[in-house]
Amino acid sequence: MTDFDYDVIYIGSGHGANHGALKLVQQGQKIAFVEADKLGGTCTNYGCDAKLLLDGPFQVLEDVTNYQEAGLVGQPNLDWEQLMASKHAMIDGFPAVLDQIFAKAGINLYRGRGRLLDAHTVEVNNEKLTTKNIVLATGLRDSTLPVPGHEFIHTSKDFLDLPTLPESMIFIGAGVISMEFASMMVKAGVQVTVVEFGDRALTNVPASYASKIVAKLEDEGVHFHFNEAVSQVAEQDGHFTVSTQSGLTFEAAYVFGATGRVANVENLGLEELGIEAGPKGIVVDDHLRTAVPNIYASGDVVEKSIPKLTPTAAFESNYLAKVLSGDDQPLVYPAVPFTVYTLPRISTLGVSLDQAEADPETYNTKTAPYGQSFDTKRDLKAEVTLVYRKADQTVVGAVIYGNDAASLINILTFVVDKGLKTTDLEQMIFGFPDVTYNMLNKI
Numbered sequence: 001m002t003d004f005d006y007d008v009i010y011i012g013s014g015h016g017a018n019h020g021a022l023k024l025v026q027q028g029q030k031i032a033f034v035e036a037d038k039l040g041g042t043c044t045n046y047g048c049d050a051k052l053l054l055d056g057p058f059q060v061l062e063d064v065t066n067y068q069e070a071g072l073v074g075q076p077n078l079d080w081e082q083l084m085a086s087k088h089a090m091i092d093g094f095p096a097v098l099d100q101i102f103a104k105a106g107i108n109l110y111r112g113r114g115r116l117l118d119a120h121t122v123e124v125n126n127e128k129l130t131t132k133n134i135v136l137a138t139g140l141r142d143s144t145l146p147v148p149g150h151e152f153i154h155t156s157k158d159f160l161d162l163p164t165l166p167e168s169m170i171f172i173g174a175g176v177i178s179m180e181f182a183s184m185m186v187k188a189g190v191q192v193t194v195v196e197f198g199d200r201a202l203t204n205v206p207a208s209y210a211s212k213i214v215a216k217l218e219d220e221g222v223h224f225h226f227n228e229a230v231s232q233v234a235e236q237d238g239h240f241t242v243s244t245q246s247g248l249t250f251e252a253a254y255v256f257g258a259t260g261r262v263a264n265v266e267n268l269g270l271e272e273l274g275i276e277a278g279p280k281g282i283v284v285d286d287h288l289r290t291a292v293p294n295i296y297a298s299g300d301v302v303e304k305s306i307p308k309l310t311p312t313a314a315f316e317s318n319y320l321a322k323v324l325s326g327d328d329q330p331l332v333y334p335a336v337p338f339t340v341y342t343l344p345r346i347s348t349l350g351v352s353l354d355q356a357e358a359d360p361e362t363y364n365t366k367t368a369p370y371g372q373s374f375d376t377k378r379d380l381k382a383e384v385t386l387v388y389r390k391a392d393q394t395v396v397g398a399v400i401y402g403n404d405a406a407s408l409i410n411i412l413t414f415v416v417d418k419g420l421k422t423t424d425l426e427q428m429i430f431g432f433p434d435v436t437y438n439m440l441n442k443i
């Protein structure tokens, strides 16, 4: 039998890699990470964690707004620089903590860009490492808009490090990232304009709920322009002009772009090994295996139809730990909750409304406002839509619009995943008063 340096080399050290790696090293497998940037990947350093830290005070401002003329007068002041400093104080220390965790676990770390030389050799900084198996967990990056002046467009990484607030911002794209950041910026008093190529925002939530958040942000002062393709960005004296193909121009002190994320598949040596990959990711089978049987992919870099999220990356990483320990079960995803962290949040789960409405023989839906209650902190427009399987009234999907949606959808994940019905919930006792009790009562 061939002697390899490692049992598994992971290229990338984000959630698509580290959950499974920590399991395998505990089982005695010899593991290495190859990481070109900060340990922990996007979520830890440039994504979810940083975003939620910055979003915290804006949630408070949202609650304060809801209580105006109902017990609170006036708004607290936002200090963005202080907020950014507190974000740095927490986030900047994560890679060092992970470094210690990985070292203590016995995982070797190679800092640099990894590349496959053959099915069992990874090259990093001219060093050749041999390995029995390889997991590609290289993630996504923000795409670059192919227009003149694209260098003036800031990315999500830049935004999450924004040292001072500009007085005006143009957001190119009305997808998840833009809508989350625009929600914060309008509350911070920044003049916000959103320019979107398509005819609606947030294509991954039902249109009726995307319209709700657009209307809410418009009420707060955001200007939306749909069906507009950005054709150029120009700078003059530190001010920026964004032009569209139809001839519109917008001016602002800061231009932000979030027009989709593309897979990090270049210069990995994939083509040479016959591994199929493109901007949507690496093509895998139902065991996350590429065309080369001992090379797998995990996390955002996998071409897949489910949302590209931290929990789905972690799920795949854990699944691969089983496969790499000899389990041969194919990958089956449970229901995936997905929350857009706008203010309020929009969460979706399971069978979508579009799917339910297209198949009325199989599904029925019920929409229930739950915000006009004593337990929702005056989140008056909060609403849940449930999707039921008609035959037995099992809850199979949901959409929640409200400040508590991210937590509530996790409760419904149990309901949907375990195939529960109203009659099952009637056999349980939930704490009261609480928004969870209120929402579960609508089922």
Ligand SMILES: Cc1cc2nc3c(=O)[nH]c(=O)nc-3n(C[C@H](O)[C@H](O)[C@H](O)COP(=O)(O)OP(=O)(O)OC[C@H]3O[C@@H](n4cnc5c(N)ncnc54)[C@H](O)[C@@H]3O)c2cc1C
Binding pocket: 011, 012, 013, 014, 015, 016, 017, 034, 035, 036, 037, 038, 039, 040, 041, 042, 043, 044, 046, 047, 048, 051, 112, 113, 114, 115, 137, 138, 139, 140, 156, 177, 264, 268, 298, 299, 300, 301, 308, 309, 310, 311, 313, 341
């Ligand atoms: C602004 C933003 C907000 C987000 N918010 C949420 C959220 O609220 N909830 C949620 O679930 N998800 C969110 N996400 C998505 C989440 O960050 C990703 O789903 C998650 O990070 C995927 O993990 P991963 O390990 O697959 O990839 P990544 O975390 O991207 O890790 C890939 C790693 O591979 C490294 N790498 C790439 N190429 C090479 C190479 N050749 N050699 C060595 N190393 C390499 C990279 O440096 C990186 O560290 C957000 C993303 C962004 C950008």
Ligand SMILES: NC(=O)c1ccc[n+]([C@@H]2O[C@H](COP(=O)([O-])OP(=O)(O)OC[C@H]3O[C@@H](n4cnc5c(N)ncnc54)[C@H](O)[C@@H]3O)[C@@H](O)[C@H]2O)c1
Binding pocket: 145, 172, 173, 174, 175, 176, 177, 178, 180, 195, 196, 197, 198, 201, 202, 203, 228, 229, 230, 258, 259, 260, 261, 307, 308, 309, 338, 339, 340, 341
């Ligand atoms: N809450 C979360 O879980 C969360 C948060 C942030 C990011 N993410 C991750 O990031 C991804 C979202 O990234 P995103 O917001 O960049 O992509 P997206 O696909 O959600 O939105 C991109 C938007 O840009 C628009 N667009 C494209 N070209 C354009 C142009 N030339 N002019 C104007 N608009 C244009 C598209 O029509 C689309 O609406 C998610 O799929 C997920 O993987 C998740």
